[in-house]
Amino acid sequence: MQRNSHWLLRRLGHLDGVLLILVLMLLGISLAVVASASGQSPGRISGHLINMGLALMVMAVVANVPPHILSKFGLPLYVTGLVLLVGVALFGEIRNGSRRWLSLGVMTFQPSELMKLALPLMLAWYFQRNETTLRAKHYLFGAAMLLVPFLLILRQPDLGTAMMIGASGFYLLFFAGLSWKVILGGSAIGAASLPLVWGMMHDYQQRRVLTLLDPSADPLGAGYHIIQSTIAIGSGGLFGKGWMQGSQSQLDFIPERTTDFIFAVFGEEFGYLGAILLVAIYLAVVARGLTIAARAPTLFGRLMAATLSLNLFTYVFVNMGMVSGILPVVGVPLPLMSYGGTALLTLLLGVGILMSVATHRQLNKS
Amino acid sequence: MRYVTPLKNLDRELACFHRRLKIGGVFVALLALVLLGRGFFLQIFQHEHYIQRAESNRISLVPAAPNRGLIVDRKGRILAENYSAYTLEITRADMASLEQTLTELGKLIEITPGQLRRFRRLLSESHEFETVPLKSKLTDEEVAVLAANRYRLPGVEVKARLFRNYQAGPGMAHVVGFIGRINDRDLTRLRQDDREQNYRGSVHIGKTGLEQSYETLLHGRTGFDQMETDASGRAVRILSRIPPVPGKDLRLHLDLDLQAVSEHAFGDYLGGLVALDPRTGGILALVSKPGFDPNLFVDGIDPETWKFLNESPERPMVNRVLRGIYPPGSTIKPFMALAGLELGLRKPSDQIVDPGYFSLPNSRHQFRDWKRGGHGVVDLRRSISQSCDVYYYRLAVDMGIDRMHDALAQYGFGEKTGIDLDGESSGLLPSREWKQRRWKKAWYPGETVISGIGQGYHLTTPLQLAAATAILANGGTRIEPRLVEAVRDPVTHVWQTLGDAPRSTVKINPTNLAVVREGMMDVMRPGGTAAASAAGAAYTIAGKTGTAQVVGIKQGARYDASRLARQHRDHALFIAYAPAENPTIVIAVMVENGGSGSGTAAPIARAVFDYYLTGKRPGSMNLEANDAAE
Numbered sequence: 001m002q003r004n005s006h007w008l009l010r011r012l013g014h015l016d017g018v019l020l021i022l023v024l025m026l027l028g029i030s031l032a033v034v035a036s037a038s039g040q041s042p043g044r045i046s047g048h049l050i051n052m053g054l055a056l057m058v059m060a061v062v063a064n065v066p067p068h069i070l071s072k073f074g075l076p077l078y079v080t081g082l083v084l085l086v087g088v089a090l091f092g093e094i095r096n097g098s099r100r101w102l103s104l105g106v107m108t109f110q111p112s113e114l115m116k117l118a119l120p121l122m123l124a125w126y127f128q129r130n131e132t133t134l135r136a137k138h139y140l141f142g143a144a145m146l147l148v149p150f151l152l153i154l155r156q157p158d159l160g161t162a163m164m165i166g167a168s169g170f171y172l173l174f175f176a177g178l179s180w181k182v183i184l185g186g187s188a189i190g191a192a193s194l195p196l197v198w199g200m201m202h203d204y205q206q207r208r209v210l211t212l213l214d215p216s217a218d219p220l221g222a223g224y225h226i227i228q229s230t231i232a233i234g235s236g237g238l239f240g241k242g243w244m245q246g247s248q249s250q251l252d253f254i255p256e257r258t259t260d261f262i263f264a265v266f267g268e269e270f271g272y273l274g275a276i277l278l279v280a281i282y283l284a285v286v287a288r289g290l291t292i293a294a295r296a297p298t299l300f301g302r303l304m305a306a307t308l309s310l311n312l313f314t315y316v317f318v319n320m321g322m323v324s325g326i327l328p329v330v331g332v333p334l335p336l337m338s339y340g341g342t343a344l345l346t347l348l349l350g351v352g353i354l355m356s357v358a359t360h361r362q363l364n365k366s
Numbered sequence: 367m368r369y370v371t372p373l374k375n376l377d378r379e380l381a382c383f384h385r386r387l388k389i390g391g392v393f394v395a396l397l398a399l400v401l402l403g404r405g406f407f408l409q410i411f412q413h414e415h416y417i418q419r420a421e422s423n424r425i426s427l428v429p430a431a432p433n434r435g436l437i438v439d440r441k442g443r444i445l446a447e448n449y450s451a452y453t454l455e456i457t458r459a460d461m462a463s464l465e466q467t468l469t470e471l472g473k474l475i476e477i478t479p480g481q482l483r484r485f486r487r488l489l490s491e492s493h494e495f496e497t498v499p500l501k502s503k504l505t506d507e508e509v510a511v512l513a514a515n516r517y518r519l520p521g522v523e524v525k526a527r528l529f530r531n532y533q534a535g536p537g538m539a540h541v542v543g544f545i546g547r548i549n550d551r552d553l554t555r556l557r558q559d560d561r562e563q564n565y566r567g568s569v570h571i572g573k574t575g576l577e578q579s580y581e582t583l584l585h586g587r588t589g590f591d592q593m594e595t596d597a598s599g600r601a602v603r604i605l606s607r608i609p610p611v612p613g614k615d616l617r618l619h620l621d622l623d624l625q626a627v628s629e630h631a632f633g634d635y636l637g638g639l640v641a642l643d644p645r646t647g648g649i650l651a652l653v654s655k656p657g658f659d660p661n662l663f664v665d666g667i668d669p670e671t672w673k674f675l676n677e678s679p680e681r682p683m684v685n686r687v688l689r690g691i692y693p694p695g696s697t698i699k700p701f702m703a704l705a706g707l708e709l710g711l712r713k714p715s716d717q718i719v720d721p722g723y724f725s726l727p728n729s730r731h732q733f734r735d736w737k738r739g740g741h742g743v744v745d746l747r748r749s750i751s752q753s754c755d756v757y758y759y760r761l762a763v764d765m766g767i768d769r770m771h772d773a774l775a776q777y778g779f780g781e782k783t784g785i786d787l788d789g790e791s792s793g794l795l796p797s798r799e800w801k802q803r804r805w806k807k808a809w810y811p812g813e814t815v816i817s818g819i820g821q822g823y824h825l826t827t828p829l830q831l832a833a834a835t836a837i838l839a840n841g842g843t844r845i846e847p848r849l850v851e852a853v854r855d856p857v858t859h860v861w862q863t864l865g866d867a868p869r870s871t872v873k874i875n876p877t878n879l880a881v882v883r884e885g886m887m888d889v890m891r892p893g894g895t896a897a898a899s900a901a902g903a904a905y906t907i908a909g910k911t912g913t914a915q916v917v918g919i920k921q922g923a924r925y926d927a928s929r930l931a932r933q934h935r936d937h938a939l940f941i942a943y944a945p946a947e948n949p950t951i952v953i954a955v956m957v958e959n960g961g962s963g964s965g966t967a968a969p970i971a972r973a974v975f976d977y978y979l980t981g982k983r984p985g986s987m988n989l990e991a992n993d994a995a996e
Contacts, residue, residue: 175386177379228597231423234408234416247424252597268420272409279398286394290387302383310390317397324404 014064014359016292022285023059023351026336027052029266029278034339036244037257037265044258044339051341055348062352066360070353071300074125077118078145084111085152092156100156112153112161113342117349119149119165120307123172128300134177142173159205160318160330167314171307175293208328225261228253230325233267233275240271258339260331263323279316282335286313292358301357308350425605426595429567432586433528433856435613437542437576439622440851445534445542446577452504453527453665454512455497458489460521467519468500474515475508477501484668491549497523502665527569530577530664534622536657537629540685541620541649541787541849543575544660546667564588567610573663575685576616576849579788583853586613612856619648619851624978628653630987631973635966637937637957638686638828640847641974644836644943644952647845647867649785651974654686688790691825692956695912696753696963697941698774698820700838700882703746705773706761707878714746714881724759726811733759733815736913750885751894753911755819762818767809770817771797776872777834777844779826784846784868793830796823821915832954835941837872838883839908839949845869886910887946896940899968905979908949909942909971911963935959940967944975951978 031048038044062070084102088111093101102109123142130138146169154162174183198206232248241247246268248254254264267275289309296302312335319334321327333343408416437446454471461467471477481501488498504512504524512524530545532538548556548571556562556571565571567588572578589610593601619642628639628651639653658675667675675683684690706712722740723732735741735755741748749757762770775781780795794800796817798809816822829847837844846867854861886908890900895911914937938960943949953971960966976982 171390175383175390177382177386228423230408231416231419233405234412235420237409237413237417247594248420251424251595251602253423267405267409272405275405275409276402279401283394283398287391290391294384294387306383306387306390310394313394313397317401320401321404324401324408326400326404 014355015060016063016288016355016358018288019285019351019355019358022281022288023336023348025281026285029281030262030337030339032243033262033266033269033337034258036246036269037249037254037262038339039244039250048339051339051344055341055344058345059348059352059355062349063355063359065356067296067298067301067304067353067357070304070356071121071125071128074118074121074123077114078122081111081115081118082149082152084109084114085149087111088156089152100158110342112149112156112158112165113346115149115153115165116161116168116346117353119146120168120172120304120311123169123176124300124303124307127172127176127303128298131299139173139176139178139182142169142176146170146173157202157205159201160332163330164311164314164318164332168307168311171310172303175303175306176299205328208330225255225329226322226325228255229261229264229323232264233324236268236271236274238272240267240269240274243269245269260319260329260333260338261323262338263320263334266337267324278337279320282313282316286310289354292354296357301360305354305357308354312347312350423597424594426593426601427566428591428593428601430589430591430607430610431528431567431569432588432610433612434530434545434570435580435584435586435854435856436615437584438615438617439534439620439625440618441621441623442617443622445538445618445622446530446532448528449531450526451502451529452509452524453502454500454504454508455523455525456485456500457497457521457523459494462520467522470515470519471500471522474511475501475504480668480670483670484666487669488547488666497525499527499665502527502529527665530570530661532660534625536659537625537653538622539575539657539660540654540687541575541618541652542660543577543579543787544573544663545570545577546573546663547571547665566590570664574789575660575787576618579786580616580850584613584616586856587611614856615854616850617852617854617861618849619643619646619650620652620849621650624974625651625653627651627977627983627987628970628974629655631970631984632957633970635957635960636680636686637955637960638690639953639955639970639974640687640828640832641951641953641978642832642836642847644839644845644949647833647836647847647869648851649847649849650951650978652687652849654684654688654690656680656682658682685787685789686956686958687828688785688787689827690956690958691791691793691827692937692939692958693822693824693914694779694820694826694831695914695937695939696755696819697831697910697912697939697954698824699750699753699758700886700910700941701774701777701779701834702758702761702765702770702818703750703885704838704874704878704882705770706765707746707881708875709765709769709773711764712746712761717743717745718757718760720744720754720756722756724756724815726763726815729812731812733812746881747885747888750882750910751888751891753889753895758818759815760818762814763811765818767796767798767814767817770814771795771800777837778830779824779834781830783827783829783833785829786847786849790829791827793827794823794825820912828954828956831939831941831956832952835943835954836952838879838886839943839952841876841879842872842874843869844872883908883946886942890942890946896942896964896968899964899972903944903972903975905944905975906946907942907944907972907975908946909940909968911968912939912941913937913961913963914939916959935961938963938966940964940971942968942971942975944979951975 034048035045088102093103100110100112102111123145126142150162150166153165228248232246232254235248246265248268249257249265254261257265286309289305293302293305296305315332315335318327318330318332322329333340335347434448436444438444458464485498485500492498509524532542547569548565552571556565564587572581572584577584587610590608592605594603594605595601632639632653632655636655640649641651642649662671720735720740720742722738723734725732740756741752741754744752744754744757774795780793782790782792801807801809813822817824833847848867850864852861852863887906888894889896889909890907891897896909900907916934916936938957940955940963943952953974955967955970957966973984
C-alpha cells in the first residue's frame with residue numbers, strides 16, 4: 001500500500017505543475033459557468049464532472065508516456081484517421097446536410113476529431129525522422145499530408161474543423177522551418193483564390209459569412225445567435241451581472257449556451273474583467289507551452305509543444321471571435337470551457353503531450 | 367531555387383526555431399489583443415446600448431384591457447353592460463389542418479352553420495397568427511368537453527372574454543349602437559390618433575351610436591403588467607403592474623319608459639321620432655324604425671345576417687333621426703311665418719284671399735293649395751292653423767330664395783345640429799348660390815314658390831326639425847342636442863354632469879314669436895289641422911303638421927293615397943311642443959309613407975306627450991303589459 005502511493009506520487013511527478021494549475025483553473029471556471037448556464041438541467045454538472053475526471057486521467061496517463069513513444073503513434077493514428085475519413089465520405093451519416101459522422105453501432109463518432117491530434121503527431125514524427133536530411137521535398141510531402149485530410153473534411157462539409165486542422169498543420173510546418181517565401185507566396189495565392197472558394201462554399205456557409213457581416217439582415221434566423229450573444233456580452237459591462245444573474249443566459253436567449261456559446265454566458269455574468277482574466281489564463285497556458293517548446297530536447301517535442309500551444313489559442317480566438325460577432329459561426333467549442341466530452345478529451349490529451357514533453361527532458365537526454 | 371531555410375547544424379536550427387517561437391508568441395498576443403479590443407467595444411464602449419437591448423429582451427409589457435363603461439338611462443337602468451363568457455378561439459398558425467380541427471370540434475360540441483360562416487369571415491379578415499372566435503358563450507359542459515380534449519387540438523383555446531350585452535332591445539340600437547371586433551380600418555384610425563397603444567389588450571371598439579361617439583370615455587385606459595419573459599415568450603414573473611383604469615359610465619337624458627311608449631306609439635311604421643327638452647337640449651326619446659339587434663354584432667356578425675340587414679330595402683341600419691333626409695313640407699311654415707314677420711314682409715294682421723292656387727306673374731302655371739278651392743281669407747295665424755299653401759307661395763316670392771335661405775339657416779336648417787352621435791346628416795337648405803355650385807344652373811322663380819311650403823330641394827332630418835322647434839319653444843335659444851347627461855368616474859363613483867351643451871341666441875322679436883306660437887296652438891285647437899290629436903289633453907300643445915310629397919303629382923291630377931303603392935305615399939310629419947305656455951318637451955315625428963301629418967304623425971306625438979306630462983300610457987300598451995304580467 002505504502003509502496004503503491006509512493007509510486008503514484010512519483011508518477012504524478014510527470015505532470016507539469018504550472019499547466020496543471022492553469023488547466024484546473026479553467027475547468028473550475030467552466031464548472032461554474034456550466035452550472036449557471038444549465039439551471040434547469042442539473043444533470044449537466046455531474047456529466048461535466050465525469051467528463052473532466054476521465055479526461056484528466058487520460059491526460060495524466062499520456063503525460064507519463066515519453067515523447068519518443070508518443071511519436072510512434074503518429075503514423076498509425078494518421079492512417080486510421082484517413083481510412084475513417086474516407087469511410088465517412090463513402091458510408092457516413094448525414095446530419096444537417098453534412099456527412100461527418102460514422103456510426104459504430106451504439107455510438108456515432110467524428111473521425112475529424114481524431115485528425116486534430118493525429119495530423120500534428122504524424123507531421124512531427126515525420127520531421128523528427130528526417131531531421132538531419134530536411135529538404136524541400138519533405139515540406140512538400142508534409143503539405144500533402146496536411147492537404148489530404150483537410151480536403152476530405154472540407155467536402156463533408158465542415159469548414160470550421162477543416163480550417164482548424166489546416167491551421168495546426170500549418171503551424172507545424174511553420175515551426176519546422178517552412179520558408180517565408182513559400183508562406184507569403186501561399187498567402188498571396190490564397191487571397192487571390194478567395195472568390196473561387198466563395199463559389200465552392202455551400203449555401204449555408206455563405207449565409208453564415210453574410211450573417212456575420214450584417215446580423216440584423218436575418219434577426220430571427222441565422223443572425224439570431226450572434227445578435228443574442230453580443231447582447232449578452234455587451235450587457236455584461238465591466239463587472240458583469242454576477243454569477244447566475246445574467247438575464248440573457250438565464251432566460252434562454254443564448255443558444256447552445258453550455259457548449260459553443262458558453263463565452264456569452266461568461267461575458268454576461270463576469271463582465272470585461274472576467275474576460276480579461278480568462279484570456280490571461282489562456283495566454284499563460286500558451287506561454288507555458290511555448291516555454292516547454294523552447295526547452296524541448298527533440299524536434300518532435302519542440303514541434304508538438306509549439307503547435308499545440310498555438311493551436312489552443314486559435315481555438316480560443318475562433319470561438320470568442322464567433323461568439324462576440326467578429327467571425328462566422330463555425331461550431332468550434334471554447335477549449336476547456338465548453339461542455340462536451342470529446343472536445344475535452346482531445347484537449348487534455350494535447351495537454352498531456354505537452355506535459356510529457358515538459359517532464360521527459362532529462363529522461364530522453366540520458 | 368530553395369524552398370526551405372537550410373538547417374546546417376543544430377544551433378542554427380534551434381536559433382531559427384526560437385525566432386519562430388517568438389513570432390508565434392507575437393501572433394498569439396495579437397489575437398488576444400483583437401479579442402480584448404472587441405470585448406472593450408462591446409462591454410465598455412457599447413455597454414449602454416446592449417444593456418437596453420437585453421432589458422427589452424427580458425421585459426415584455428402584457429396589456430390588461432380595462433372594463434368598458436356602462437350606459438344607463440336617466441333613471442339608472444342599464445342599456446349596455448359587460449359580462450364574461452367562455453369563448454372557443456382558434457389560432458390557425460398553430461394547427462396542421464384547419465378543416466380537420468373544425469370537424470373534430472364539430473363532433474365535440476354543436477357548431478351552427480351561422481357560427482361557421484361568421485368564423486370563416488373573421489378568418490378571412492385576420493392574419494394567420496391571430497386568434498379568431500368560433501363560438502362564444504360556451505356552456506359549462508362545453509367548456510369541460512373542450513378542456514378534456516385540449517391535448518389533441520393544438521391551436522384551440524377556451525378563453526374568458528368580456529362581452530357587451532344590450533338588453534334594451536332593438537329600439538335602442540340606434541342610440542346606444544354597438545361594439546365590434548377591431549378591424550384594419552379601426553387600427554389605422556387608432557394609429558393616426560396615436561391611441562393604438564391603449565388598445566393593445568382590447569378586442570372590441572365602438573362601431574356606431576354612443577359606443578362610437580363616446581369611445582374614448584367608455585374604453586378606459588389599458589393597464590400593463592411588466593413581465594419578465596424568457597426567449598420563448600413565457601412569463602417568468604411580474605416585475606411591476608400598472609392596473610387598467612375602467613371606462614367611464616354614461617347616463618343619458620333619455621328615459622327608457624318614454625322610449626318604450628314612443629316605440630309603441632310608432633307602431634310598425636318606418637320613420638323616426640325624437641323628443642327633447644327645449645331647456646337643455648337633452649334627448650328624451652329617439653326612435654328610428656326599424657331597429658335591429660345590436661347583440662348580433664358584438665363578436666362578429668355572420669355574413670348572411672349582415673347581408674340581410676345591409677341590403678334590406680327598409681334600411682334598418684340607418685338612424686333615420688340623424689341621417690334620414692326628407693322634405694320638411696308644411697312643418698316649415700311656422701319658421702317661414704316668423705321669417706316674414708322678422709323681415710317686415712308681413713304683419714300678423716295682413717290678409718290674403720286664397721283662391722286655391724297661385725300663379726307667378728306672366729305664367730299660366732298654377733301652384734295649387736292642398737285644399738281644393740282654397741282657404742278664403744287668411745291671416746298669419748290662420749295660415750299656420752289651416753296650413754294655407756297659397757299664403758306661403760306668396761310670402762316665398764316676396765322674400766326671395768336668398769333671404770329665405772339666410773332666415774331658415776338661423777334655425778339650424780342645412781347644418782348639423784351637433785348631437786353627440788357620429789354620422790349626422792346636415793340636410794340641405796337650398797340657395798341660388800348652392801344651385802349654381804351644385805348643378806351649374808340658374809335658380810328658377812318657380813323653385814322659390816314651392817320652397818315656401820317645404821318642398822323642392824329643401825331636405826331636413828327629424829333631428830333638425832326638433833332642434834329648430836325647440837328654438838320656438840324656448841324663446842330663441844339654439845342648443846345642441848345631447849344624449850349623454852352625466853358621466854361617472856369608475857374610481858370615485860361620482861356622477862358628474864357634462865354641463866350645458868353649446869348654445870347661441872337667435873334674435874327674434876318676442877311679439878313676432880308669440881304670434882307664431884299662437885298659430886301653432888291654433889293648429890291643435892278645434893278648427894286646426896291637428897285638433898283631433900289634442901282632444902281631451904290636460905295640457906296645451908303647440909304643433910304643426912306636414913305632409914311631404916314622395917312622387918310628383920301631374921298638373922291637374924289629384925293625390926289619392928289609396929291608389930298609390932305604400933312606398934309612394936306621402937311622408938307624414940309633425941312637430942310640436944308642450945305645455946305650450948312653458949314647454950318642457952319638443953317632439954318631431956317623421957313617418958315614411960305615413961300619409962298625412964295630422965292623421966298619422968300627430969297621434970304618435972300625443973301618446974308621447976301624454977306619458978311624459980301626465981304619466982299615462984297608451985291603453986293598448988297597458989293591456990300588453992298586463993298580458994306579460996299574467
